[in-house]
Amino acid sequence: MESKYNLKSPAVKRLMKEAAELRDPTEHYHAQPLEDNLFEWHFSVRGPPDSDFDGGVYHGRIVLPPEYPMKPPSIILLTPNGRFEVGKKICLSISGHHPETWQPSWSIRTALIAIIGFMPTKGEGAIGSLDYTPEERRALAKKSQDFCCEACGSCMRTALQALSPDSDLRPADPQAHRLAQQINFKAESSSDSAGASAASSQAEQHSTSGSTADDRDSQDSTLAEQSGSTSLAPQTSAEGPSSVAPSPRQRRTQNQTQSPRYPAFTASPVAQQPPQDTGHTGSVVLIFLLTLALAALIFRRIYLANEYKFDYEL
Amino acid sequence: MKMADELQESSQGEMEGVNCLASDEAILAQQDRIQHEIATTNPLVSGRQDLSVLKGEYAAEDTIYQLKIKDLHKTYSHIRKTRPDGNCFYRAFGFAHLESLLEDSKELQRFKDVAAKSKLDLVNQGFTEFTIEDFHNTFMDLIDLCEKQQSLGELLSSFNDQSVSDYIVVYLRLLTSGYLQREHGFFQHFIEGGRCVKEFCQQEVEPMSKESDHIHIIALAKALNVPILVEYMDRGEGGTVNHHIFPEGREPRIFLLYRPGHYDILYK
Numbered sequence: 001m002e003s004k005y006n007l008k009s010p011a012v013k014r015l016m017k018e019a020a021e022l023r024d025p026t027e028h029y030h031a032q033p034l035e036d037n038l039f040e041w042h043f044s045v046r047g048p049p050d051s052d053f054d055g056g057v058y059h060g061r062i063v064l065p066p067e068y069p070m071k072p073p074s075i076i077l078l079t080p081n082g083r084f085e086v087g088k089k090i091c092l093s094i095s096g097h098h099p100e101t102w103q104p105s106w107s108i109r110t111a112l113i114a115i116i117g118f119m120p121t122k123g124e125g126a127i128g129s130l131d132y133t134p135e136e137r138r139a140l141a142k143k144s145q146d147f148c149c150e151a152c153g154s155c156m157r158t159a160l161q162a163l164s165p166d167s168d169l170r171p172a173d174p175q176a177h178r179l180a181q182q183i184n185f186k187a188e189s190s191s192d193s194a195g196a197s198a199a200s201s202q203a204e205q206h207s208t209s210g211s212t213a214d215d216r217d218s219q220d221s222t223l224a225e226q227s228g229s230t231s232l233a234p235q236t237s238a239e240g241p242s243s244v245a246p247s248p249r250q251r252r253t254q255n256q257t258q259s260p261r262y263p264a265f266t267a268s269p270v271a272q273q274p275p276q277d278t279g280h281t282g283s284v285v286l287i288f289l290l291t292l293a294l295a296a297l298i299f300r301r302i303y304l305a306n307e308y309k310f311d312y313e314l
Numbered sequence: 315m316k317m318a319d320e321l322q323e324s325s326q327g328e329m330e331g332v333n334c335l336a337s338d339e340a341i342l343a344q345q346d347r348i349q350h351e352i353a354t355t356n357p358l359v360s361g362r363q364d365l366s367v368l369k370g371e372y373a374a375e376d377t378i379y380q381l382k383i384k385d386l387h388k389t390y391s392h393i394r395k396t397r398p399d400g401n402c403f404y405r406a407f408g409f410a411h412l413e414s415l416l417e418d419s420k421e422l423q424r425f426k427d428v429a430a431k432s433k434l435d436l437v438n439q440g441f442t443e444f445t446i447e448d449f450h451n452t453f454m455d456l457i458d459l460c461e462k463q464q465s466l467g468e469l470l471s472s473f474n475d476q477s478v479s480d481y482i483v484v485y486l487r488l489l490t491s492g493y494l495q496r497e498h499g500f501f502q503h504f505i506e507g508g509r510c511v512k513e514f515c516q517q518e519v520e521p522m523s524k525e526s527d528h529i530h531i532i533a534l535a536k537a538l539n540v541p542i543l544v545e546y547m548d549r550g551e552g553g554t555v556n557h558h559i560f561p562e563g564r565e566p567r568i569f570l571l572y573r574p575g576h577y578d579i580l581y582k
Contacts, residue, residue, distance in 0.1 A: 103520045104484045105445045
């Protein structure tokens with residue numbers, strides 16, 4: 001491979017280094033470039049324990065842009081998993097409204113940890129995301145072990161180092177979990193909705209943990225502490241550095257307690273936590289209201305026309 | 315129609331799960347277009363130009379700016395422009411300082427030592443060594459280039475090579491971030507929005523294209539011990555430019571011109 005690439009290219013240099021760094025499978029992740037293409041990698045990640053993905057090992061592709069590491073990698077899952085669509089490009093971008101905040105000092109390892117952490121979070125209807133039931137996900141987790149990749153030849157049963165009984169079950173987990181809350185896996189979509197606007201703030205809560213500030217052993221972990229995106233006004237989500245982002249479960253309950261009746265009118269960019277679960281309800285309410293508005297306009301039109309006619313007849 | 319607009323607006327919170335993705339694509343595409351346009355009209359670092367070029371950038375009847383340009387002329391003779399891509403402070407600083415090293419071997423040695431040692435500081439602070447060492451190496455290579463070749467042309471073309479130039483910017487951003495985090499007790503007081511220093515660094519310092527403010531300047535000036543003078547030229551009344559030296563009270567080594575949102579290099 002060495003001879004094929006311009007070793008002076010920063011991306012090549014960096015990817016060679018990352019390939020060496022990730023050469024040996026860990027218990028939780030492994031990634032290597034394809035033999036004939038340094039800019040396409042295949043990875044395997046272990047589903048996080050204590051989740052519906054427990055016992056699953058998932059395989060996928062990572063596509064690196066020529067500008068890497070100045071631009072973020074894209075990720076494509078190849079194993080059915082019930083969380084991400086298979087074969088769809090999800091590009092690693094840090095928070096939907098701050099796509100530019102990918103940091104060149106992050107790495108493929110950062111991305112792998114993010115994928116693991118991101119799996120148990122909700123898909124929430126985002127493009128490229130799936131919200132399969134826990135049963136379906138568990139079935140897929142079991143099945144995932146049988147997957148063998150034709151392109152890179154790795155089989156999921158042997159792709160990762162076996163979990164030993166005394167190994168830490170969740171080494172990357174708290175870190176990966178926090179990391180995932182900051183990262184959006186953004187589908188590369190061709191659909192271009194005109195109604196969308198940057199004003200719809202992602203408004204994720206700050207997830208910070210000052211206590212771990214001192215013992216971080218890698219930049220990866222610091223990523224986890226990056227505050228969520230508050231694109232409109234960072235101040236509005238200033239819960240202070242002591243606040244901790246809620247787990248998906250917490251979020252769910254939080255959202256359930258929120259009145260779902262007229263979410264369209266309660267949402268504001270300042271909202272700390274937009275009612276993500278009610279997104280669907282919101283659309284329905286919106287459609288309903290728009291239909292009403294249209295009906296009212298048509299009715300008015302007919303009424304005016306009639307009135308005109310009446311006048312004429314009089 | 316207005317009602318529909320309002321509905322649209324109020325529902326944005328709901329739709330974000332779906333729409334932010336598409337809108338991100340649109341925003342990204344637009345940003346790319348804008349960046350491309352900027353890139354084709356501005357080199358990353360321009361040649362040295364006579365300061366009088368500034369005059370033509372403002373209308374003759376724009377007295378506020380014309381007076382201030384006149385005031386600049388009292389002290390400076392030339393300007394070197396940088397591409398307005400959000401990295402201009404780092405690029406201007408990097409180029410101006412390395413250029414000054416071409417004629418100052420004593421400072422070059424000092425700077426080289428500081429730069430060489432800086433990676434270890436970052437690694438000790440928790441930055442991942444294998445990801446930052448490429449940036450560091452590029453930075454050291456450029457200092458070596460100044461030492462061995464002593465060629466302004468080489469330096470200028472390196473700074474206009476996007477990948478080299480951006481790596482320098484990344485490293486200067488890392489140095490800035492590292493210093494801010496080492497001195498977080500001090501800098502915490504200057505950060506708005508209830509963020510801690512680390513969050514600030516990860517949102518406003520380390521990502522590319524994030525613009526720089528006083529806090530970035532003071533951190534980088536101190537991290538490398540290179541005092542910076544910035545001339546501020548804005549719409550304020552008074553007819554004279556104001557300057558700040560970072561850190562205060564030091565003899566500045568490099569001179570930058572700040573116009574809202576942008577930094578260029580000044581020469582006496």
